[in-house]
Amino acid sequence: MTLFIKAKFSKLGALVALALSSACIPAIANDLPEHQTSNPWYSDAQSQLMQKLNTNNNFKAKNVILFVGDGMGISTLTAARILQGQQNNMLGEENNLSFEVFPHSALVKTYNVDAQTPDSAGTMTAMVAGLKTDVGVIGVDEDIERGDCSTLQGNEVTTALELAEIKGMSTGIISTARITHATPAATYAKSPDRNWEDVSDMPEDAVTAGCTDIADQLINFERNLESRFTGVDVDGIEVAFGGGRRHFLPRDEAFNSPDAASSTEGDRTDGRDLTAEWQEKYPQGAYIFDAAGFDSVDAASTERVFGLFNESHMQYEADRENDIAGEPSLTQLTEKAIDILDNNNKGFFLMVESGRIDHGHHAGSAYNALTDTIEFSNAVQKAMDMTNDEDTLILVTADHGHVFTIAGYPKRGNPILGKVVGVNSEDAATDANGLPYTTLGYTNGRGMMDLGSETNADVAYGMDINAGRIDLTLVDTNASGFHQEALVPLTSETHSGEDISLHASGPGAQLVQGTVEQNMVFHVIDQALNLTGSN
Structure with missing residues (x-):
């Protein structure tokens, strides 16, 4: 005890000494050189400090x-x-995303x-359920065995979205990927395998054992949640x-949507049309599948809305104008969702995923990954404009990064998609073999593609793998269809293991600091909304 008291007063004495010494420091701000204090770097930093x-x-x-x-690592943020x-x-480097x-x-x-x-399955489960889990599993803890239906029961976890529903809040999910894909699915589904998006993706023994596909779980979310908690009634x-x-429609061309890209759009082998089941369950809701349907939704009077805008993933932002029936942008989706959800005076929880950032990287296209990141930033700005930071916590993060690099010594303002041009030079820098190289590249993947004005990165999967160094002298690397070089040849570029960033604004944002485990995101949300009643 004596040692503790001495330590305590020793610390107090140090603080007093620091305060006294600080008081003796003369105020010299007015004596700093004018060229220093008037420098925009200096004044901008002062302004940012005052805002904080x-x-x-x-x-x-x-x-x-x-x-x-999704896949928005630190290098992606910098390049975007x-x-x-x-x-x-x-010039670019001084810019900030929203x-x-x-x-x-x-x-x-x-x-x-x-x-x-x-x-993405394990990382998103961590963010919305508060614990880490294994690769490839949705809404369950690490005691699950991937692909084994018999290990599901007893290992399910409860998510922030589910807790918000129980609390009477409105809830929403947005993704530019399939709504049954790993990230959105982790908010509402429990599955031993992220790939069980519809019944046709499941092994027969899993179906027989009573496991249900992810699309089915979305349609029956309300019933499933109520069955897990006695006395709970959610809407x-x-x-x-x-x-x-495709995961909601039967494998029968008679059920094709008007803008179907495939001869038979649906994949389900059980004959069920889950879009019809949803409409029967929620007769006051609106099921939509194209831009016209989206535009017709009146946010003030709409009780709920279910929008499936593509057979598979939605289009890349740069390729969206080529959609058959038109697709809303991520910004438009976010705006409409907030307009609907804020009708509830108990508040709302909304998850918004830009899923195709990840897909652009997997295909080796920095252009598609970065333009989708910019649209993601636009959607965040829209949310900021529509909400009040006095009552709305906005968290912006990624689930993981990619093996995406920014390298060489390009001069300030050098086109980020271009070839490296050094400081005080007008000519492209060259490697030890005399070949020019780009600022952006991938450690692994399919390699360089010169697809001209193509805006759909997935076209690369129909091309031969072309990894290794390529002579780029006559290649326009700024073109939308250029895919960067890759060192290790793989059928698809991979995720990376480094830390990603979490940005926060609004009530509770001050808890976002330091280096944290990914499951901390849930606990920040819980602290802000008191979802579990523990704070």
Whole structure:
């Protein structure tokens, strides 16, 4: 005890001494050189500091919006901010994406329980359920055996979206990927395998054992949640926007949507039309599948809406105008969702995923990954404009990164998609073999593709793998169809294992700091909304 008291007073004495010494420091701000204080770098930093000093210090929120840029690692953020800046006639490096000016941020460790480099199923389950789990499983803990239906029961976990429903809040899910894909599915489904998107994807023994596919779980979310908690009465998810119609329709061309791209759009082998089942369950809701249907939804009077805008994933942002029946942008989806969800005076929880950032990287296309990241930033800005940081916590993060690099020594303002041109030079830099190289590249993947003005990165999967160094002298690397070189030849570029970032604004945002485990995201949400009643 004596040692403790001495230590305590020793610390107090040090603080007093620090305060006294600080008081003796003369105020010299007015004596700094004018060229220093008038420098825009200096004044901008001062302005940013003052903004942080005025940050909202409330801890409790009415609403939470969780934005997830799938595959949006640190290098993706850097390259996207530069590209956006250059598109706006800036040098680029000084630009910020909308959420990069949030007052609080942290680094997030992304590993899964069983994997150093993670996948989206395990990482998203961590973010919405508060614990880490294995690769490839949805809404369950690490005691599950992937692909084994018999291990499901007793290992299910409860998510922030489910808890928000129980609390009487409105809830929404948005993804530019299939709505049954790993990230959105982790908010509402429990599955031993992320690939069980519809019954045709499941082994017969799993179906016989009573496991249900992810699409089925979305349609029956309300019933499933109520069955797990005695006395709970919820009204179901109010907004679900994404792709993936094929998992909700039977394998019968008679059920094709008007804008079907395949001769038989549906994949289900059980003959069920889950879109019809949803409409029967929610007769006051609106099921939509194209831009016209989306535009017709009146947010003020709509009780709930289910939008499936593509057979598989939605289009890349750069390729969206080529959609058969038209697709809303991620910004438009976000705006409509907030307009509907904020009709509930108890508040709302909304998850928004930009799923195709990840897909652009897997295909080796920095252009598609970065333009989708910029649209993601636009969607975050829309959410900021539509909400109040006094009552709405906005979290922006990724689930993992990619083996995507920014390298060489390009000069300031060099086109981020271009070849490296050094400081005080007009000519492209060359490697030891005399070949030019680009600033952006991949450690592994399909390799260089010169597809001209193509805006759909997935075209690369129909081309031969072309990894290794290529002579880029006559190649326009700034073109939308250029895919960067890759070192290790693989059929698809891979995730990476480094930390990603978490940005926060609004009540409870001040808890986002330092380097944290990924499952901490759930606990920040819980603290803000008191979903579990523990704070």
